[in-house]
Amino acid sequence: MKRSVRRDYYAVLGITATAVPRDIRRAYQRLARQYSPDVNFWDAEARSLFDEIAEAYRVLSDPTARAMYDRFGPQIGTSALQPGRRGDDVHVAVELAFADAARGVTTTLQVARYSPCGPCGASGTGGGEPCRLCQGRGVRRALDAVAAAIPAGVDSGVQIRVAGEGSAGPYGGPRGDLIISTRVREHPFFKRQGEGVHCEVPISVWEALRGARVRVPTPLGEAMLVIPAGARAGQIFRLRGHGLPRLSDEGVGDLFVTVRVELPNGLDARTDELVRELERLLPVAPRRGLEQYAGGGA
Numbered sequence: 001m002k003r004s005v006r007r008d009y010y011a012v013l014g015i016t017a018t019a020v021p022r023d024i025r026r027a028y029q030r031l032a033r034q035y036s037p038d039v040n041f042w043d044a045e046a047r048s049l050f051d052e053i054a055e056a057y058r059v060l061s062d063p064t065a066r067a068m069y070d071r072f073g074p075q076i077g078t079s080a081l082q083p084g085r086r087g088d089d090v091h092v093a094v095e096l097a098f099a100d101a102a103r104g105v106t107t108t109l110q111v112a113r114y115s116p117c118g119p120c121g122a123s124g125t126g127g128g129e130p131c132r133l134c135q136g137r138g139v140r141r142a143l144d145a146v147a148a149a150i151p152a153g154v155d156s157g158v159q160i161r162v163a164g165e166g167s168a169g170p171y172g173g174p175r176g177d178l179i180i181s182t183r184v185r186e187h188p189f190f191k192r193q194g195e196g197v198h199c200e201v202p203i204s205v206w207e208a209l210r211g212a213r214v215r216v217p218t219p220l221g222e223a224m225l226v227i228p229a230g231a232r233a234g235q236i237f238r239l240r241g242h243g244l245p246r247l248s249d250e251g252v253g254d255l256f257v258t259v260r261v262e263l264p265n266g267l268d269a270r271t272d273e274l275v276r277e278l279e280r281l282l283p284v285a286p287r288r289g290l291e292q293y294a295g296g297g298a
């Protein structure tokens with residue numbers, strides 16, 4: 001069935017142009033029951049009326065479509081009843097504790113963005129005039145709480161794009177994206193360098209001499225570091241898979257542990273005697289060959 005003239009949708013639903021969404025819905029429900037094809041299956045006129053009612057409701061219950069209808073009148077084709085343009089992307093910075101960056105966290109961000117204007121239903125019009133609250137744009141600036149999932153392993157300077165959480169477009173246009181820039185606070189023990197994490201672990205001179213198994217903290221828990229006998233101060237041990245989660249492949253990076261050798265605090269008569277004995281049994285000549293450099297020679 002082809003309708004040569006599109007009827008006034010407000011008239012079809014028997015409501016005024018200032019009807020609020022609840023009135024529109026009630027009018028539609030009442031008429032839909034009355035002209036339902038289930039009830040009036042054989043009545044062609046009722047079926048055509050039902051189609052008209054459904055079409056009127058489809059347009060008037062959609063704030064964007066209604067705004068377009070109000071603006072351009074009943075002659076407009078439905079193809080022109082498109083939502084407004086996409087809203088802008090919104091940038092927001094977030095500062096994270098090292099542990100949250102390591103494990104990932106869901107955080108609530110206060111995002112200053114444009115959101116649909118509630119009182120005018122994003123149409124930009126109210127009571128036949130431009131909406132005063134949004135100056136007819138259908139969107140208003142708002143500070144919204146937005147939950148965002150920060151993936152495990154983010155570093156400072158990472159940008160996370162959350163689709164559809166930016167500013168709303170005018171007249172019901174879709175939202176742009178939310179782009180979160182991260183900054184991870186320094187940690188007193190762990191230092192991040194690219195994909196690796198570095199830390200310094202003190203060991204006793206006896207552990208260095210004899211070797212030891214030492215529990216060391218890692219960004220995600222703890223690990224056992226096996227120190228071989230004769231470890232040197234400043235030696236770096238690599239604990240594979242004990243660093244931070246990688247964003248690239250869901251693997252876990254490495255932890256690099258630099259050992260610092262701690263000496264006992266002073267000697268008494270007895271320990272002094274024992275160390276002298278040890279020195280005699282385990283002679284060390286740490287500066288052998290240095291003489292050749294005296295005076296800058298080589």
Ligand SMILES: [Zn+2]
Pocket residue numbers: 117118119120121122123124125131132133134135136137138139
């Ligand atoms: Zn408004």
